[in-house]
Amino acid sequence: MSRRHLIKGGAAVSAVALLLAGCVSPVAGPSGQYATPIGNAPVTANPTPYSAALYCLADYARRYNLPSPRMAVGRISDYTGTVSSDGGRQITGGASLMANSALAKAGARIVERYDTSVSELELRYANNKLIGDQAPDAQGPEDTQYRRILAGQVPGSDFYVVGGITEVNYNIRSGGFDIGQGEINSARPGSTMLNHRVYVMNIAMDLRLVQTTTLEVVDVVSYQ
Known part of the structure; x- marks a missing residue:
């Protein structure tokens, strides 16, 4: 390869590097972003x-120093049995995740009970002395000790x-109008159609608040 081609190749690589440097920066800009989002669509909060x-x-609760009980979220499933025409679920399967987010926004103390797969796996590894934790004053890998399992180290939930x-109705009530116009005796025949429809649907949910130690149902709500 000639020297001229090497110079051209190096210039092309430098140009690409400069372009990438313009998209990614180690310092956040005024908007708090390190990189320019694709399509100018940044990640935003999703409040309700x-x-x-x-x-x-x-x-x-913070102002009046009111302690929160430890809360856990179990399975909140879709019992409607509805399936969309393309084969997917018609109703979201993430109701338990939404309940976790709502409790977190309300300042509740949450203990994980919905997905404990990682904790159970690491507990099994720790029971076989396969997981090591370094002490704060460790000098090297030889100071690593296996993770100990202590009785009562996992806090329990109160509720x-x-x-x-439990329910989904697609068309409780509907209304609208249709307006049509057509021309047949004209040099430029054509037609126009205006359509407007409004449908009312509802989704119902039944939730229970259960005391963990006694399994007593302390509250039941049904919303739609």
Whole structure:
């Protein structure tokens, strides 16, 4: 390869590096972003109409020093059995995750019970002395000690939330109008159609608040 081709190749690589440097920076800009989002669509928060009320509960508890019980979220499944035409679920399967987010916004103390796969795996490894933890004053890998399992090290929950999505109705009420116009005796025949429809649907959810130690159902709500 000639020297001229090497110079051209080096210039091309430098140009690409400069372009990439313009997209990614080690210092965040005024918007707090390190990189330019593809399509100018940055990651944004996803608040709901209930977020303000949940944050208000959290602020009230902090202001008056009200301790929160330990809360857990169990399985909140879709019991409607509805399936869309393309084969997927018609109703979300993430209701338990939404309940976790709502409790966190309200300032509740949450213990994980919905997905304990990682904790159970590491507990099994620790029981076989396969996981090591370094002490704060460790000088090297030889100071690593296996993780000990202590009785009572996992805090228990006081209450947990379970339930399910129990009802979905696609067309409780509907209304609208259709307007059509057509021309046949004209040099430029054509037609126009205006259509407007409004459908009312509802989704119902039944939730239970259960005391963990006694399994007593202390509250039941049914919302739609």
